[in-house]
Amino acid sequence: MPELPEVETVRRGLAPFMEGRAFERVEQRRPDLRFPFPPRFVARLTGARVERLDRRAKYLLAHLSTGEVLIMHLGMTGRFVIEDRTIDPGFVHAASTNEAHAHVVFHLKDGARVTYHDARRFGFMDLVDAEALEDTGPFDLMGPEPLSEDFDGAHLAAAFKDRRQPIKAALLDQRQVAGLGNIYVCEALFRAGISPVRESGRVSRPRLVRLAGEIKTVLSEALESGGSTLRDFAHTDGSLGYFQHRFKVYDREDEPCSGCGGPIRRLVQSGRSTFYCPRCQK
DNA sequence: CTTGGGACCTGTGAGC
């Protein structure tokens, strides 16, 4: 799924069509995605205006005029398709879509129709009071945004202190730092020269400072490229991100390492593939 | 408390 750069790319694509507009009509085509929709989901949205579309980690947050926040998570395969007759009647901003996976349709006043598609249905939506947002899970325990000033080597050192977990797993834990996923963790560890199996609590402070910097760099570069397109990620206008061409290790098993020429290896850590260079990462 | 494994669900590509 979308990790932080992909979710932020989606947010930027969606914001011009949603911010300042109200939901004229909402179609909820099934009772659940990963979780059941909240009670009276459609009724609570209808007529509400979207004041602002934010992102926190991998979550999209639509702040509504009703005082509630619409929380949207894309899971692995969630995506939004925009159609806007104010721009070009009948024109669809979208890659090819499968109607069977169009689960929610937002009809906005003055034009746009925004459809949420999600083949695997690992995504979900929820509604909470804006004041309660920070106190509701998972936001209550969530670590800092990696691109914010709150995130640096000192934060990692404190978060990893006395932890035995491999650093790969620790970086995927959204309570330590929020927004990284499998791709960018692999890429950041490679750039920092740190082995994914190293115990997180035993990585030296200078190396964590380097790691925090590499995390910021790789996420920033991915954002500039419009995110990564692997299988089905597409922008809201149907265009594709292209950062995947700059992966150094992810999905490159047996290919030569850009640093030493040796083969990139794959291993499985807590059920997920890790790609790394055994020679360059210690 | 921490950690790892399985579960959720569908689609796709590789190999036979």
Next chain:
DNA sequence: TGCTCACAGGTCCCAA
């Protein structure tokens, strides 16, 4: 061509 298997960008839940 068609089958089967492994695997996929995430996160929650539970057992050890």
